[in-house]
Amino acid sequence: MTAHDTVPSRRPAREDPAHADGAERPPRRTRRRQTVGGALVSLLAELLIIAGAGTGLYVAWTAWWTDVVAVHEQTKLVDDLGQQVAPKVEGAEHRGEAPVLAEPPAVTDVFGTMQIPRFGADYVRPIGEGTDRERVLNTIGLGHYQDTAMPGAEGNFAVAGHRVTYGKPLNQIAELKDGDSVVVRVTDKAKDFDVWYVYKVTDSQIVTPDKIETIAPVPNQPGVEPTADDRWLTLTACHPMWSAKERFVTHAKLDYWMPVSEGTPKELSETPK
Amino acid sequence: MIFPFVWRILPGPVPLKVLELLVLLAVIVYALFTWVFPWVAADILPPPDGTVDAPAPQ
Numbered sequence: 001m002t003a004h005d006t007v008p009s010r011r012p013a014r015e016d017p018a019h020a021d022g023a024e025r026p027p028r029r030t031r032r033r034q035t036v037g038g039a040l041v042s043l044l045a046e047l048l049i050i051a052g053a054g055t056g057l058y059v060a061w062t063a064w065w066t067d068v069v070a071v072h073e074q075t076k077l078v079d080d081l082g083q084q085v086a087p088k089v090e091g092a093e094h095r096g097e098a099p100v101l102a103e104p105p106a107v108t109d110v111f112g113t114m115q116i117p118r119f120g121a122d123y124v125r126p127i128g129e130g131t132d133r134e135r136v137l138n139t140i141g142l143g144h145y146q147d148t149a150m151p152g153a154e155g156n157f158a159v160a161g162h163r164v165t166y167g168k169p170l171n172q173i174a175e176l177k178d179g180d181s182v183v184v185r186v187t188d189k190a191k192d193f194d195v196w197y198v199y200k201v202t203d204s205q206i207v208t209p210d211k212i213e214t215i216a217p218v219p220n221q222p223g224v225e226p227t228a229d230d231r232w233l234t235l236t237a238c239h240p241m242w243s244a245k246e247r248f249v250t251h252a253k254l255d256y257w258m259p260v261s262e263g264t265p266k267e268l269s270e271t272p273k
Numbered sequence: 274m275i276f277p278f279v280w281r282i283l284p285g286p287v288p289l290k291v292l293e294l295l296v297l298l299a300v301i302v303y304a305l306f307t308w309v310f311p312w313v314a315a316d317i318l319p320p321p322d323g324t325v326d327a328p329a330p331q
C-alpha cells in the first residue's frame with residue numbers, strides 16, 4: 001500500500017522537473033547523438049589528416065632528406081679515397097693505350113670519382129662497383145655496371161646513377177651536349193695508381209629499360225669486338241624524372257688520359273658553353 | 274577523438290603540454306625518417322634506379 005501511495009506521489013514529482021526541463025533535455029539528447037555519430041566522422045577526419053601529413057612527410061623525405069644524407073655520405077667517400085690535389089698545370093694529353101685499373105672485386109668498392117663540368121665546377125662524385133640499388137646507387141651514387149670495361153679500357157665503362165633522390169648524381173644528364181667533357185679519375189693508393197680519363201659526349205638516347213645493348217662494349221652493337229678506337233663511357237639514369245618507364249642514356253668517347261702526377265685536365269677549369 | 278585524447282593524456286599545464294607535443298612530433302618524424310620511410314622506399318615504392326636491364330625496377 002505504501003508503495004502504491006508513493007508511486008503516484010512521485011510521478012508528479014518526476015513529471016514536474018521533466019516538464020520544466022523539457023526545453024533543455026531534447027538538445028542534450030541530440031548533442032549526445034551527434035557525438036556518437038560525429039565520433040566516427042571526426043575519427044575519420046583525424047585519420048585523413050594523419051595520412052595526409054604522413055604522405056607529405058614521405059614526399060619531403062624522398063625529394064629532400066635522401067639527398068641530404070646521400071650528398072653527405074658521397075662527400076665523405078670522395079674524401080676517404082684520399083685523392084691528392086693534382087698539380088695545377090696542363091699536363092700532356094695521352095692518346096695511346098691507357099693504363100687500366102683491374103675491376104674491383106667487391107660490390108661497393110669505391111675506385112674513383114667523376115667530374116662533369118656541365119653539372120658545375122664543384123661536381124665531384126664517387127664511383128662504386130656494382131649497380132645494387134641499396135648498397136651502391138642509394139649510398140655511393142654512381143655505380144659501375146659489373147663486367148663492363150674499366151675507365152680507359154677498350155669497351156664500355158658503363159655507369160648508372162639516380163636522376164632524382166639519393167644525391168641525384170645524374171640529375172642534369174639531359175643537359176649534356178655533344179662534346180661536353182666527362183672526367184673520370186681512378187685512384188688506387190695501394191697500387192700507386194692515379195689517372196685522369198677525359199671522355200667527350202657523343203650522343204644521348206631515350207630507351208626502354210630492357211635495352212641492355214646501350215652498355216654493350218661497342219654501344220648499340222652487341223657482339224661487336226671493341227677496337228682501340230672503342231673506349232666508351234655510358235651513363236644511364238631514369239627517364240622521365242621520377243619515373244622508371246624509360247632510361248636516359250648518354251654515351252661518351254675517350255679523348256685522352258693523363259697521369260694525375262702530370263697535371264690537371266684543362267676541361268676542369270673551363271666553363272662549358 | 275585521437276587528437277583530444279592525446280592532448281588529455283599529456284600531463285602538466287598547457288605550456289608544458291605544448292612542449293611535450295612538439296617532442297612527441299619530433300620523435301614520430303625521426304622514427305618515420307629513420308625506419309619507416311626507408312622501408313617503404315625499399316620494399317613498397319622503390320624509386321626508379323636508372324639501370325638498364327635491372328631486375329624489375331618497379
